[in-house]
C-alpha cells in the first residue's frame with residue numbers, strides 16, 4: 001500500500017563513549033554539557049546516560065506538549081526515586097488516580113484565601129531574623145545561603161504546624177539537613193542497590209527519617225485527640241479537615257505524613273535558593289536594588305509589615321523574583337518517562353527504546369529565541385507587555401500542566417515578604433569580584449554557599465529589640 005505519510009525524521013543522537021554513553025560528561029558538568037547541546041541543536045537531541053536513552057527537549061512547545069497537552073502519556077522519571085526514599089507517596093511522587101485524589105484534597109489548603117492566613121507567620125519569622133541580625137556582629141561576611149535555608153525551614157514549619165513544633169524545631173531541622181544531604185549524594189549514585197546497605201551514611205539517614213517521622217506522627221495524633229471545635233489555621237489543619245468530594249473520605253495518618261514531609265522538602269530548599277540568588281543579584285546590581293527600595297518605600301513605608309493586600313501592589317518586587325528564577329530556576333531540570341511513543345513535529349520518540357525525557361528550565365530561560373537579554377539581570381523581562389510576546393512555557397520555574405507546583409503562590413508570597421523586609425533594613429554587598437557559580441543538584445544552589453556583606457541600613461525599617 002502506498003501512503004503519503006512521511007517517515008519520521010531521525011532525532012539527532014550523541015555518539016558518546018561505548019557502554020557509558022555521555023554519563024560522565026553529564027555528571028561532571030551538567031549545566032555545561034546541556035548548554036553545549038542547546039547551542040548545537042534546536043529541538044530534540046538524544047544521548048545515553050546510566051544505561052538509559054535520554055531525550056532532551058529544547059523548545060517551549062515540546063515542554064507544553066509533555067506537561068500539558070499529552071500529560072497522560074507521561075509519568076515522573078526514575079530520578080524521583082531518590083526523593084521517594086523519604087517522601088513516600090506524597091504529591092510530588094505519586095501517579096494516576098491516587099495522585100489526582102490527593103491533589104484534589106490538598107488543593108484547598110493552597111488557595112490564595114487560605115494562604116492569606118499564613119502571612120502573619122511569614123512576617124513573624126522574617127522579623128525574628130531581622131532582630132537576630134541586628135543584634136549580631138556583622139563585621140565579617142555572612143553565609144546568606146545558610147541563613148535563607150534556616151529561615152525557609154522555619155517558615156514552612158510554622159505554616160504547617162503553627163507553633164506545635166517549636167520545641168522540636170532543632171531536631172527537625174537537623175534531621176531534614178541530613179536527609180537532604182543524603183538525597184544529594186544519592187542523586188549521583190549510579191549503583192542504587194547500595195542504598196539498602198548499612199553504611200554510616202544510610203544509618204544516619206534512617207535515624208533522621210525515623211526522628212522526623214516520629215515528630216510528625218506525634219503532632220498528627222495529638223491533633224486527632226483534640227475536640228473537633230479546635231481549629232488550626234495552618235496547612236496541617238487544612239489537610240486534616242479536607243474531605244474527598246466524591247467519597248467523603250479524609251486522609252489517613254500515613255497519607256498526611258507523606259504529604260507533610262513532601263511539603264517540608266519541596267517547600268523550603270527551593271524557596272531558600274531562590275532567595276539567596278535574589279540577594280546575590282541585588283548585591284551586584286545596585287541600580288535595581290534602588291528601584292526596588294523605591295517601590296518598597298512607596299507601598300510599605302518605613303515600618304509597615306506586608307499584608308495580603310499590599311503584596312499585590314509589589315509589582316516590581318515580583319518582577320525581580322521572577323527574573324531571579326529565570327536566571328537561576330531552583331527546579332532547574334525535571335524529567336518524565338513516556339508510556340507510549342509520541343510525536344514531536346516531524347520527530348518521533350519511540351517506546352520501547354526511549355527512556356527519560358528532560359525538560360530544562362535553565363536552558364529555556366536563557367534561550368535567546370525567547371529573551372531580549374538572556375544573560376542579563378533584567379526584571380523588565382516580566383513587564384506584562386513583554387510576557388505577552390513569549391510562549392508561556394518559555395518560563396516554567398514552577399513546572400506546568402496538572403503537575404504545576406501546588407506551592408507556587410505560597411512561595412511567591414514568602415519570597416516577597418522576606419525580600420521586602422530584609423532589603424528595607426539591610427544593605428547587601430558582594431564580598432569580592434568573584435562570580436558565584438550555580439551548582440546543579442536536586443535544586444540549583446550557589447556553589448560553595450553564598451557569602452555577602454550585610455549591614456543594617458541607618459534609620460531604616462522596623463524597630464526591633
Ligand code: HEM
Nearest residue numbers: 091092266267270271330331334398399403405406407411
Ligand atoms: C521557589 C520555590 C519553588 C519552586 C521553584 C518549586 C518548583 C516546583 C516544580 C518545578 C514542581 C513540578 C515538578 C515536576 O513537574 O516534576 C513542583 C511541584 C511541587 N511543589 Fe514546588 N516549588 C517551590 C516551592 C514550593 C512550596 C513552597 C511548596 C509547598 C509549600 C511546594 C510544594 C510542591 C509540591 C507538593 C509539588 C508536587 C505537586 C504535584 O505533583 O501535584 N513547592 N514545585
